[in-house]
Amino acid sequence: MRRRLPQIARRALQLAVLAFIVYAALGGPWRNYKVAHNNARLVSLMHGATVAALYRANERALRLLGDPYGASLGFLGMPGSARLFGVDLTDPVLALAHVMRARALPDKLALGLLAPLLLVLLLGKVFCSHLCPMRLCFELAQAVRRGLLRLGVPLGSLRGGPRLGGWVLLGGLVASTLVGGAVWLLLLPYFALGASLFVALAAGAASGLVWVVGALVVVDLALAPGYVCHNLCPTGFLLEQLGRLALIKLRKRGTQDCPPGCAQCVTQCPYGLSPRAQTHLPACDSCGRCVAVCPLQRLERGLATARRGRRVAAGAAAALLVLLTFAGAAEAHHNKGLPHYGYFKNYPQVPTKEYVRIQGRWEIGATIFNFQGLDRRSADTPNDVKIYCYLYDLAADRAYLGAVRFVIEKDGKRVKAFARERVDEEAVYSTRETLPESGDYALVAHVGGERVQLPFHIDIASEGPSLAAIAGIGGPVLAVFVLALIGRRRRRRRARSSSSPSSQRAHTASAAASALLIASLAMPGLARAETPASQPSCHGAGAYAPGLGGAAKAHGQHAMHGQHAMHGKHAMHGKHARMKHYKTPAGAVVMVMGGFPLWWLLVGVALVIVLSFVATEWLAPRAGRGLRVNLAKNKRIYRWLRSRWFQAIPQLLMIAVLALLIYVGLAGSRVKNLTPVMVWTIWWGGLIFTVLLFGAAWCFVCPWDGLANLLSRLRLARRVEGLSLRWSFPSWLKNVYPAIALFCVLTWLELGFGVTSDPRWTAYLGLGMAAAAVICALLWGEKVFCAHLCPVGRICGVYGNFAPVEIRAKKAKTCEMCLTEDCLHGNKDGYACPVGISLKHERMATMCTMCTECFKSCDKHNVAINLRPFGADLREVKAPRADVAWLAVFLLALTLFHGLSMTPAWESFAPGQMSILKWLMVTLGLSRISSFTLGMAVAIVVPALAYLASCRLGAWWAGGSVPWRQLLVRYAYSLLPIALFYHLAHNLMHVMMEGTHVVPLLSDPLGRGADLFGTASAQPAAILSEKALWVMQIALILIGHVYGVIVAHRSARALYENKHAARRSLLPMLLFVVALSLAALYLMHMDMNMRVGRM
Structure with a gap:
């Protein structure tokens, strides 16, 4: 009995985890009853005596821990993310996925990792054997399997094979970064089981995840016992790597060999591991089944060596220190004059500063915070300062709600100014301003002929680049460089027994120069910027047009007026196309630049059709190598x-x-x-x-x-x-x-x-x-x-x-x-x-x-x-290649998609206007990035499939004498001129309309207020007028179309000896080329989204 106690305790823990999932799921309805009724008798009248008895029993148990409702919030979640007795617990795999997707490690998430990491560093993979609820299901399935085998039912017995848990983990991390964390419901067995139980109990509905759980159980029962846990589970893989440092492990007692015929431990191990041969580590999850069945009791769980113990202790301390470093201090806020706003839906706001001052009849107060410590990935201007201000008239004993002009001063000089006709919300004036540097400022309110001043201090933290990112990029380079250097020296030693001292010195100097070069590239990582970092936004206009970055944002206010102001010698000829402006949900401003008019589009369509016949009948037949x-x-x-x-x-x-x-x-x-x-x-x-x-x-x-x-x-x-x-x-x-x-x-x-x-x-x-x-x-x-x-x-x-x-x-x-x-x-x-x-x-x-x-x-x-x-x-295409052909197809598809993604048809911010992204998010219920990924995949695949269909149709219509795969490879080269010249037409807009943004930035490249060449304040206009741009864009698309038709025609003549077969093969391709050119023209006709930042 004593030897079976550990297994009884293990089974009790597994059942306790299932009980916790059930209790946490039922806790939601209990809290609803508590808020709605707060009385067992009312619950009985509404839901019956059984529910009332359970409600009463739970309330009595929770009262032992304090307030019942508050105590119930200490039991939440399921395996993956849970709270037990108020202690947050986080699954390491899900935490890693969150960090990769959000590029941040919140403090609560870091603290929730402490207990799981300490557990694995102490006891190894005990989660797999003692706490995973899916393991209990698998072991029940194994009991059924043993019964079926006794009855003579033939079952599969796949063991060993490649261990793919690491690859599943890697693929899951990539997939969750792309489409969201829901993929882990399919990859983590215990997560799927917990979620299906939770949905069934809390919502009274069956979940499709039941099929996932059922499929895994069937695989373990009928085909491959232990395979899911041992070979596929990503959590098992991750814990196995961490468990290498475990302090307590399964080990063999003594040095004596086991009896030759004994294999009890191997038979009992669900993975077929062999503790007797001491090859069970690191895959062993310390379930202890082998300890219970060993006839000579030579297996035990014991402490690792003293050296390993010190190493584990040091590792645990380091992990604790790292996680505590990530956990930042939280500070809630409530201003006397302000309601408790959730300004950016980030609680708690870090850092916040509140200032209140009474000056004569006025009380002025403000809550001021910048974006340090907040999630700045959706911020276009991450070093902005948000100010919520109120004015209280002490003489009238009421809040002032009328017109006021605010000025932000530093050392008596005006830095920023803004005015309001009335309060922005309730009794609050709000603004968002970019301040140049940390320091002491004054918020001055001009109200009722008086000047009311509120001093405040702001810290705009200097955040340099990510040293981890630089180390991750430079570290492998340095390591491979050193290995290659050592390898070459060994080869040279083998080739010659000695070398001259001068040669050695020259090689040493060269190596030193290369090392200094690597260090010079990494040196920017040590520099500290004057403005904080922000991550790219996943909101708003989807993406900036290429090049529409900092300079475009800096000139956003000038773009609002339709064209840049002219500033003397720095002004350039040209003007912006007609503009519209919309605000995104994230607060950015999208500048929508109009495309060329409809009649220009119609002219372009007519020219495409006419030139198709000209290129086919007149230009394409002309041969000749051309002058060199x-x-x-x-x-x-x-x-x-x-x-x-x-x-x-x-x-x-x-x-x-x-x-x-x-x-x-x-x-x-x-x-x-x-x-x-x-x-x-x-x-x-x-x-x-x-x-x-x-x-x-x-x-x-x-x-x-x-x-x-x-x-x-x-x-x-x-x-x-x-x-x-x-x-x-x-x-x-x-x-x-x-x-x-x-x-x-x-x-x-x-x-x-x-x-x-x-x-x-x-x-x-x-x-x-x-x-x-x-x-x-x-x-x-x-x-x-x-x-x-x-x-x-x-x-x-x-x-x-x-x-x-x-x-x-x-x-x-x-x-x-x-x-x-x-x-x-x-x-x-x-x-x-x-x-x-x-x-x-x-x-x-x-x-x-x-x-x-x-x-x-x-x-x-x-x-x-x-x-x-x-x-x-x-x-005359020589030796066409399939990979190059597909490169041409994808170049065309990606270039067209790039143009489409900048149009309101892809993402519109006009009120009430539908777009592709909006439709995907509303119809399919996907996140923006998931909708974008799906839409991009479809936008790339559709042209590729259309091209494939045109090749197959051409091969069939021509009689099948040439395989369609050969047409696919050969005709792809006719897409290159179309892709190239549409690429030129698209980029022409960026270069000519936005290229002059580099002029002021050349004088102030770091954005710190420098004026190296005297052009920092220049606001040059576009190089070309809109009409000249339209003419050049249409001309480029037509040139690409003509060349595409010529190449297709010559490819057909090279493929077919019979002219009639060549023409029949060419016709579907010609229609496809015409459709592509018309699509390119239509994209140039459409408006273009160009986000210029927050204003």
Whole structure:
């Protein structure tokens, strides 16, 4: 009996957890009765004697703890989030999911983690065996299973296999971040069980989660006993990792071996673990079933070693300290003159400051707080100060509700001013103002000819960037760099027994220089900004237009008047398009810029139809390779191309620019900052125009690649052995599908979360891309990042097929006779091609990064850089690839979605006007981000499916002689001109209408009031008038349409020998191309949402 006591206690704990869920669920109805009736007799009359008896018994029990109603609030929740005797308990997995989604750890959540973490550090995975209610269900199922097996019923017995709990945890965290925490109801078995019980008891309704619980029980009973807990449960995985430090563990007593035939412990273990072989850790959950059945009593739960005990104690203390650090002090507030407002629905408000002063006949009071300590992710201006003020007329003994003019002064100088004709709400005047710095201020009220002054102090905390984020980005880079450096030194030791001291000193100096470079990139993280941080908003207009960041907000008030004011020499020609303005639920102001008029749209539609026939019948049949002009014939240009400094110098300059923008983004203001405008308006907006004219020239000067070159080579002026671990990159990833996936993710972050409108996140993104490039170079020794991962490089490459610049072999016959292919493999003068292409076979610009290594490595001087006609590579597509075809399809779909997401049709803020996002949220009951994700997925999939359908229809109509998959790959190249020129038309608006916002920010890049070049107060207008913009946008879309039709026509002729079959195959594709161009025109015709901030 003594040996069975632990199992009895374990079962009692499991039942107690179920009882707690039931009690907490019934506590809601009890509190309703308490508030509504507060009398057992009334409950009896209304609900019967049984309910009244239960009500009375519960009230008597709770009275032992104090006030019954208040005491009942100490028993809430279920496994996942609960309160027991007033102590908050939080599931670590759900807490981690909340932190990832909310990017914050509230104090109560941190305190709720203390007990679970201490429990696992003390006893290991005991939650799984003693407290998980689902474990009780599984053990009951196992009892049924044993009975069925005795009856001879054949059942599956899957054990072992891959343990996927970590992957389930990772996938759940990503999914919950994207669509909400409800996904854990499907991934955490005990959470599903608790929720279904809670709904059934509290609401009297059956939940669909019962099917989830039932399915898991059936799997455990009939197919795989113990598999769900051991192999799939994410909580089990997390507790297993933490349980490695547990102080008390199951262990084998003594050193004697177990009897050879004994396997009682393995048989009793629900997971088939073997304590006898001491291989049960760390998966063991200390259920103790093996202890009870061991015939020699050689198993016990005991303390770990003293060293482990000290380590666990230190870990527990550190965890406690960290969690207590997160738990900030709370301060409630109530102002004498003000009701207890929940200003931003954040309780308690931290920090709040209340000031009251009597001056003559007036009493003035104010509650003042800024956004330090609050959730600032939805704040456009996170360093604003909110002021709630009242005036009380002591002579009249009543609150003053009339007109008043307020001035905020600092050192006697006016900082801000605002006026009210009457109170804003009840007896309160309220405003939200941005103050320049911490310090002592005075709120001066001019009322009734008197000047009433209220001194106050405000602390605008200096919040720098996240050191954790910087460490998370820079740490892996430094670690891989050190490992690669050590690996190369070992290889060199094996290759030669000694090296000269001078060479060693040179290598040491290079390594030191690289380490200093890494440190310089991380230095902005140590800077302290003068304005606090805010996270990107998930509300309002969805996302800023690219580049409409701090500068646009700073000029919001001027945009309200329809056009910027002209300020002398700083004014530029042009004006804004007609504007409308709406307020979002989050308090932001959305500026809606009108598109071109309807008759312009009709003209564009007519031209699309006419030009479709012209391009098909007249332009497309014209053949010809086109004129080429080799710039490398010039000896000076050729010497530059062969010089290592030709690429190194531009890349070093771009690295300096990158470091400067990262510093400004991390150290500067989050309200007015150069980095978002410079990156998303100037760079990203202008990049497509650069690609149109110069192809993949960005890859040539790319600072991310420059850092990878510098850290993996440690040399600039000569060719050396690369520094890398020389891992083998997976062959199934050697395509552009990873770049497509990353481009989709970046688009979702930009438009769904507004990441690109925030200088901090823009800087982190730049650091992350640089870190990815460096890590890939150090791990694989190739330009894996450039060739397969970088969406910017692959976009430049695939659009570069249209550019008038190419790098090709001078003479094809010379390449055919070449046996070494130095352009591909490299030699003593040049590195191997970073993207693995050979001029002997390459006929398109898709993968070329224009690094000019082929000029250096070709000893036959057979490389040319040619000027050529636009779209030359698309006229005769050589060796089309499926991954590139899908890149073209997704580029088109994402570009069109980008335009759609900025229109009121996607998200409207006009009162009473429906939009796609509103419809999804209202109809499906989803959150905004979930609705956005679903809408984005549909908006991308629909064009892709339409393209797929047109290819299949074309193949069928042409007689099926060419498979539809071949059409899908070949015709995709006809989408590139359409995507490129719509991209140009879309970005033209941002560059021309918003590009001048960079002018004042160049003088004040950090947003701290500087005026370096005398342009800080300039308010330049748009570069183009709206009519000129419309003409250029329509012209660009028409050019893309014509080129798309030409490419499609030539693809059809290349696929089919029979002209009639080619035309039948082309017709569905032609209709699809026309539909795309009409959709692009219509998007340009629609109004565009451009949020300009809170005003």
